Amino acid sequence: MNFKITNRKKKIIKRFYKIVLVLIGIVLVIFNDTFGKLEGFVEFIALYFIIIFITISHWLFKQIKSIIKLKNEKAKTELLHLKSQVNPHFFFNTLNNLYGLVGSDTKKAQELILKLSDMMRYSIYEGEKEVVTLKAEVDYLNNYIGLHKMRYHKQIDVKFEAEIEDDYKVMPLLFIILLENAFKHGIENLSKDAYVYITIKAKDNKVFFEIENNFDQTLPKEDKGIGLKNLKRRLELVYPKKHTLSFSATENVYKAKLTLQL
Structure with missing residues (x-):
C-alpha cells in the first residue's frame, strides 16, 4: 500500500x-x-x-x-x-433454484448442493486469506460456471481458456465479479445464442484476464451496482499502480479486461 x-x-x-x-x-x-x-x-x-x-x-x-x-x-x-460483500446475491439465487429442484429432480439437486458447498467453502475459508493460487481461483470460476449450466433450461456457449505458466498467487475472489456480471447482464436476459468467453493468462509475473459476453441491447441499461465499485476499491488497496481495468461495449457485445503486475 x-x-x-x-x-x-x-x-x-x-x-x-x-x-x-x-x-x-x-x-x-x-x-x-x-x-x-x-x-x-x-x-x-x-x-x-x-x-x-x-x-x-x-x-x-x-x-x-x-x-x-x-x-x-x-x-x-x-x-x-x-x-464479505462478494457473492451474497449469487448464493441467494442458487438456493432459490435449489428449492425448485428438490421436488422435481433430486439427483440434479444433490449435484447442485455439492458444487454450491464447494463454492461456499472457498468463499469463507480461502476468501479470508491475503493471497491464493491462481489455479485455485480458476477452479472456483469453473465451479461457478458449472452451477449456472445446471441452473439453466437453455443452451449457452461458455468457453474458458486458461494458460498459467507458474504457480502465481493473487488476491482471492478477484475475477468472480466480472464473471457474475457477464451472466447476470448477459446470459440471464437472452433466450438463445447466449455466450460467455473467458481468457486468463499468466506469465512473466503478469496476469491477464478478459471476459466477453453478448447481451440484449433492447433492454434498458442496468446499474452494475456495488460489484464493480467493490472490485475497483480492492484493486486500489492491494494493487496500487499495478493494475489496469477497462470496459468496452459495441452493439450487443460487452468486454472487460483486467491486467495485474505481480
Whole structure:
C-alpha cells in the first residue's frame, strides 16, 4: 500500500523542524555568550545537540510508524468488509433454484448442493486469506460456471481458456465479479445464442484476464451496482499502480479486461 504524506504527518514534520530550529537558536546563543569561558564547552554542546536530535528523531519515527500502522489496519478492515460483500446475491439465487429442484429432480439437486458447498467453502475459508493460487481461483470460476449450466433450461456457449505458466498467487475472489456480471447482464436476459468467453493468462509475473459476453441491447441499461465499485476499491488497496481495468461495449457485445503486475 502506498505511503502518502497526509496533513497530519505534515504537521508533525513541521513541528519537528520548529523544535530543531529553536534548539539550534538556543545553542547558538549559549555558545556565543559562553565560548572561551568553559573548557570543552564546544564538545559538550555538540554532544548535547546530538542527544536532543536523536531523542526527537526517535519520537518522530514512533509517531509516523503509529500513523502508518493505523492506516494499514484501517485498509485491512475495509478490505475484509469488501470481500464479505462478494457473492451474497449469487448464493441467494442458487438456493432459490435449489428449492425448485428438490421436488422435481433430486439427483440434479444433490449435484447442485455439492458444487454450491464447494463454492461456499472457498468463499469463507480461502476468501479470508491475503493471497491464493491462481489455479485455485480458476477452479472456483469453473465451479461457478458449472452451477449456472445446471441452473439453466437453455443452451449457452461458455468457453474458458486458461494458460498459467507458474504457480502465481493473487488476491482471492478477484475475477468472480466480472464473471457474475457477464451472466447476470448477459446470459440471464437472452433466450438463445447466449455466450460467455473467458481468457486468463499468466506469465512473466503478469496476469491477464478478459471476459466477453453478448447481451440484449433492447433492454434498458442496468446499474452494475456495488460489484464493480467493490472490485475497483480492492484493486486500489492491494494493487496500487499495478493494475489496469477497462470496459468496452459495441452493439450487443460487452468486454472487460483486467491486467495485474505481480
